[in-house]
Amino acid sequence: MNQAVLSKLKAIVGENHILTEFEDRYCYSFDSTFINSMPDLVIQPGSRDEIAAICRIAYANDIPVVTRGAATGLSGGAVPVKGGIVIETTRLNKVLEVNTSNFYAIVEPGTITQDYLAAVDKAGLFYPPDPASSKMSTIGGNIAECAGGPHGVKYGITRDYVLGLEVVLPDGSIVQTGNLIDGDMSGPDWTMLYCGSEGTLGVITKIMLKLTHKPQAKQTMMATFSAIEDAATTVSTMMASGVIPTTLEIMDNMTIRAVENFLNIGLPIEAGAILLIEVDGDPQAVEKHVQHVLKVCNDCNASSVKVAKTAQEADGLWKARRSVSPACGKLNPTKISEDATVPRSRIPEMVSAVQAIAKKYNLKMVIFGHAGDGNLHPNILSNKHDKEEMARVEKAVEELFQVALKLGGTLSGEHGIGYLKAPFLVWETGEEGFKFGKDVKQAVDPKSLMNPGKMFDYHDDKAV
Amino acid sequence: MNEHGHEEWKQQLVKCIRCGTCRSVCPVFKEENNENTTARGKVQLLEGVLEGAVKLTPTLQERFNKCLLCKACVKGCPSGVRTDTLFLSARLTNANKNSLPLAKRLAFKGLTFRKLFDTGLRIGSVMQNVVMKKSDDGRGNQARFNIPGSGLDLRRIIPPLAAKPLRDIVPEKTTVTNPKGRAVFFPGCMLNYIYPEAGKAVVNILKRNNWDVTIPTDLSCCGTPAFTSGDQATGRELAAANLKALAGDYDVVITACASCGAALKNEYGEILQNESDHNAWQKLSKKVLDISEFVVKYGDPALFGALPMKVTYHDACHLVRGMDVSKQPRQVFATVPELDFRNMKDADVCCGAGGTFSMAYYNLSRRINDHKLDNAEATGASCLVTGCSACRMHITDGLSQRNSNMRVMHTAEIIDMAYQNGEKQKKGGKQV
Numbered sequence: 001m002n003q004a005v006l007s008k009l010k011a012i013v014g015e016n017h018i019l020t021e022f023e024d025r026y027c028y029s030f031d032s033t034f035i036n037s038m039p040d041l042v043i044q045p046g047s048r049d050e051i052a053a054i055c056r057i058a059y060a061n062d063i064p065v066v067t068r069g070a071a072t073g074l075s076g077g078a079v080p081v082k083g084g085i086v087i088e089t090t091r092l093n094k095v096l097e098v099n100t101s102n103f104y105a106i107v108e109p110g111t112i113t114q115d116y117l118a119a120v121d122k123a124g125l126f127y128p129p130d131p132a133s134s135k136m137s138t139i140g141g142n143i144a145e146c147a148g149g150p151h152g153v154k155y156g157i158t159r160d161y162v163l164g165l166e167v168v169l170p171d172g173s174i175v176q177t178g179n180l181i182d183g184d185m186s187g188p189d190w191t192m193l194y195c196g197s198e199g200t201l202g203v204i205t206k207i208m209l210k211l212t213h214k215p216q217a218k219q220t221m222m223a224t225f226s227a228i229e230d231a232a233t234t235v236s237t238m239m240a241s242g243v244i245p246t247t248l249e250i251m252d253n254m255t256i257r258a259v260e261n262f263l264n265i266g267l268p269i270e271a272g273a274i275l276l277i278e279v280d281g282d283p284q285a286v287e288k289h290v291q292h293v294l295k296v297c298n299d300c301n302a303s304s305v306k307v308a309k310t311a312q313e314a315d316g317l318w319k320a321r322r323s324v325s326p327a328c329g330k331l332n333p334t335k336i337s338e339d340a341t342v343p344r345s346r347i348p349e350m351v352s353a354v355q356a357i358a359k360k361y362n363l364k365m366v367i368f369g370h371a372g373d374g375n376l377h378p379n380i381l382s383n384k385h386d387k388e389e390m391a392r393v394e395k396a397v398e399e400l401f402q403v404a405l406k407l408g409g410t411l412s413g414e415h416g417i418g419y420l421k422a423p424f425l426v427w428e429t430g431e432e433g434f435k436f437g438k439d440v441k442q443a444v445d446p447k448s449l450m451n452p453g454k455m456f457d458y459h460d461d462k463a464v
Numbered sequence: 465m466n467e468h469g470h471e472e473w474k475q476q477l478v479k480c481i482r483c484g485t486c487r488s489v490c491p492v493f494k495e496e497n498n499e500n501t502t503a504r505g506k507v508q509l510l511e512g513v514l515e516g517a518v519k520l521t522p523t524l525q526e527r528f529n530k531c532l533l534c535k536a537c538v539k540g541c542p543s544g545v546r547t548d549t550l551f552l553s554a555r556l557t558n559a560n561k562n563s564l565p566l567a568k569r570l571a572f573k574g575l576t577f578r579k580l581f582d583t584g585l586r587i588g589s590v591m592q593n594v595v596m597k598k599s600d601d602g603r604g605n606q607a608r609f610n611i612p613g614s615g616l617d618l619r620r621i622i623p624p625l626a627a628k629p630l631r632d633i634v635p636e637k638t639t640v641t642n643p644k645g646r647a648v649f650f651p652g653c654m655l656n657y658i659y660p661e662a663g664k665a666v667v668n669i670l671k672r673n674n675w676d677v678t679i680p681t682d683l684s685c686c687g688t689p690a691f692t693s694g695d696q697a698t699g700r701e702l703a704a705a706n707l708k709a710l711a712g713d714y715d716v717v718i719t720a721c722a723s724c725g726a727a728l729k730n731e732y733g734e735i736l737q738n739e740s741d742h743n744a745w746q747k748l749s750k751k752v753l754d755i756s757e758f759v760v761k762y763g764d765p766a767l768f769g770a771l772p773m774k775v776t777y778h779d780a781c782h783l784v785r786g787m788d789v790s791k792q793p794r795q796v797f798a799t800v801p802e803l804d805f806r807n808m809k810d811a812d813v814c815c816g817a818g819g820t821f822s823m824a825y826y827n828l829s830r831r832i833n834d835h836k837l838d839n840a841e842a843t844g845a846s847c848l849v850t851g852c853s854a855c856r857m858h859i860t861d862g863l864s865q866r867n868s869n870m871r872v873m874h875t876a877e878i879i880d881m882a883y884q885n886g887e888k889q890k891k892g893g894k895q896v
């Protein structure tokens with residue numbers, strides 16, 4: 001990087017908050033995917049105004065800017081595939097306000113999701129989107145990826161809670177979208193433009209979020225099925241029947257075996273699938289919901305349904321779900337986590353399709369995910385050092401995308417498009433939709449400096 | 465794992481799924497907010513080394529030194545990446561390439577000459593006043609001037625060397641009539657030279673439970689300071705010497721220092737290479753017990769007298785994650801009559817000492833320590849108990865810096881006091 005530019009940047013944030021050493025930049029060359037690409041510089045600004053000043057300089061000098069939260073993204077969003085400056089937001093980490101009379105919170109983007117959730121909880125309120133990565137991810141990253149989680153079935157995903165944002169645009173100007181009252185604004189809903197924008201349209205510097213009441217009671221259940229198809233039918237039947245659980249998570253046989261092997265908690269290893277189901281609400285409603293869930297499961301051939309009697313038992317059931325990642329990691333080192341998602345009614349078809357693809361390419365594929373959202377999280381367990389197998393993985397992933405789209409689904413339920421799924425985006429949008437996306441990007445970021453090479457800015461040049 | 469075990473590196477590295485869970489547990493990262501301090505960052509750097517993209521530069525060496533080796537990342541890693549052995553091995557590889565600073569190299573070499581080391585520290589105990597002065601609160605010493613290569617911050621308060629080391633206070637062999645068993649006690653450097661009172665408490669505990677105790681004269685430093693800095697040759701030499709000194713007809717090997725215990729029980733297995741040493745270690749490893757484990761397993765709870773104190777407990781990294789000891793001291797505290805035990809928040813988070821870490825990064829280690837002290841003080845306890853002398857030293861320094869009057873004691877000292885009170889109660893005397 002040009003010395004004059006570097007000293008200007010140093011003047012903005014101070015020497016201590018710029019990383020130039022090779023070894024340090026190397027640590028910013030990846031996220032939770034398996035791709036790497038080096039940034040030229042890493043900057044850790046301490047305020048919105050510093051971010052705006054950095055963007056102005058980058059804009060004047062045509063330097064790419066990649067915003068980064070905790071780099072737990074699963075589509076390569078925070079990887080600087082075209083080099084440039086990485087802006088790390090984690091020094092902007094304050095929960096500015098939790099308003100208990102008007103049910104909103106104002107947070108800085110680099111706040112760790114869990115810290116924010118704890119602040120809301122302490123104030124006696126509830127913010128439902130709970131990605132499994134909440135201990136590490138930033139709330140800014142959650143907005144930029146439109147993160148979802150196990151609560152999504154009933155409560156929706158991040159998008160459903162964003163009232164407004166403050167954004168630094170590519171040229172360094174600052175805009176505010178939405179408002180604290182109802183998130184509505186005069187004109188189109190710019191806020192929604194930035195949900196899932198993956199750093200391609202500007203840097204989010206302040207976030208206004210809607211809050212809700214804590215549920216009074218909840219009940220956790222585990223249903224066991226000898227055939228995964230029955231579990232899949234249970235999900236689509238349940239969702240169509242009107243009682244919406246807060247959580248509806250599926251685990252297939254291979255997942256069950258892996259988790260049991262890891263935890264030894266007496267999971268049914270012969271089962272084709274299990275469903276983890278949670279309902280919440282006021283105590284009477286919960287009781288009614290439980291009865292309903294039991295009925296649907298039994299109608300769909302569940303071999304047994306266990307209702308947790310104590311909070312501890314509920315925790316035990318959740319523990320199985322939470323241990324899926326590590327348990328699968330023990331089977332095969334590289335886990336390629338897809339989140340192609342289909343309408344809930346098509347889940348049974350998607351399950352069969354995933355199984356067929358695994359067989360066709362001779363791959364270990366597990367299914368465990370937010371089935372209630374139609375998000376089956378097919379994960380391919382592989383080894384990135386095995387080139388031949390990785391080639392098969394690539395083919396299988398493409399086929400997964402095709403199937404999901406054919407069933408009326410999407411490439412990504414929650415992990416975003418980023419770099420890894422960019423080549424396939426046009427399959428989902430169609431040529432015209434893709435052009436529209438490109439035009440919007442062009443209008444906001446005419447120089448293509450914000451997270452270049454991602455999403456609608458993808459050019460067919462696999463750089464990494 | 466040793467330097468050339470690149471195959472072993474590979475096996476560990478491939479397991480890292482870059483999930484970043486280690487970001488949520490690393491005490492250094494929490495202060496520095498910098499990916500170059502996380503386990504993930506370091507694991508990827510090592511991957512880069514194997515691929516040839518990252519060179520073994522002094523900068524890289526520095527990044528690996530800025531780690532507490534607290535094992536929080538090992539425990540938190542969902543994929544089971546053994547970052548502890550990886551990072552040790554990386555330090556070794558780096559040290560071989562870039563060599564250690566001269567002062568460190570000489571100091572570690574000195575550890576292998578047991579007699580010389582012993583004499584040096586004895587002279588040190590007399591001569592220390594030349595370079596050190598008593599701190600204002602009388603808790604310890606501060607450097608009078610910057611001692612080159614010592615890594616001693618002028619503000620830092622370290623305990624003085626004891627006037628008499630443990631070995632001069634207790635005999636090599638303590639025998640009882642009709643012993644229940646034979647224990648060999650490995651006091652380690654800190655209990656021997658700095659906190660002999662805690663060492664004495666260990667001997668008292670064993671004696672009171674009617675066990676024979678031996679402290680062999682030819683024990684050396686356990687080697688942790690050397691092999692954690694990448695000087696594995698010295699570490700190996702010390703390990704072999706200790707194995708020899710501890711070989712004997714003993715039922716248990718008692719430690720009361722987290723690092724010595726973890727070294728004897730686990731880490732020797734990773735640095736010892738020749739087969740006979742390795743076999744000897746395997747035999748020894750099974751017998752290693754932290755003193756709190758001993759008390760839970762073999763101690764007689766009826767011996768405890770009332771100990772009306774408010775205490776809290778800090779889990780030393782090498783005890784909780786190195787030896788899997790965290791229930792035992794709490795079990796003991798729960799058994800002592802009238803002892804008011806209050807668990808602190810994040811009791812098992814590193815106190816920031818991290819061996820040589822606190823010398824190289826004193827300010828950072830102080831910030832990490834401050835969280836520990838805040839949590840300890842929030843319990844309202846008047847005494848913080850821990851099973852590790854290095855933690856004790858660092859925590860005591862921190863308390864002095866903030867003028868707190870909380871005391872710091874070794875687990876063994878609390879147990880010994882409860883026993884003493886038990887005896888006095890029996891005789892109808894006054895409690896301590």
Ligand SMILES: Cc1cc2nc3c(=O)[nH]c(=O)nc-3n(C[C@H](O)[C@H](O)[C@H](O)COP(=O)(O)OP(=O)(O)OC[C@H]3O[C@@H](n4cnc5c(N)ncnc54)[C@H](O)[C@@H]3O)c2cc1C
Pocket residue numbers: 031032066067068069070071072073074076077078089109110130131132133136137138139140141142143144145146147148149150197198199200202203204205325414415418451482483484
């Ligand atoms: C173990 C694990 C479990 C996961 N579970 C879930 C899950 O249950 N649900 C789910 O949805 N996701 C999940 N994820 C994916 C990931 O955690 C989420 O996408 C998360 O929202 C990313 O947050 P981050 O702070 O790490 O963002 P990063 O990875 O740093 O960035 C992601 C994208 O957002 C952009 N960005 C970040 N901050 C800003 C900002 N302030 N302004 C503009 N753009 C910004 C970046 O440029 C990048 O494109 C999981 C990941 C892991 C590793």
Ligand code: SF4
Pocket residue numbers: 479480481482483484485486487503504507540541542543544545547
């Ligand atoms: S927690 Fe383990 S697998 Fe995850 S990034 Fe850290 S070292 Fe890698």
Ligand code: SF4
Pocket residue numbers: 489490491492493501502503530531532533534535536537538547
């Ligand atoms: S050992 Fe401790 S300090 Fe070092 S990387 Fe792991 S968690 Fe961080």
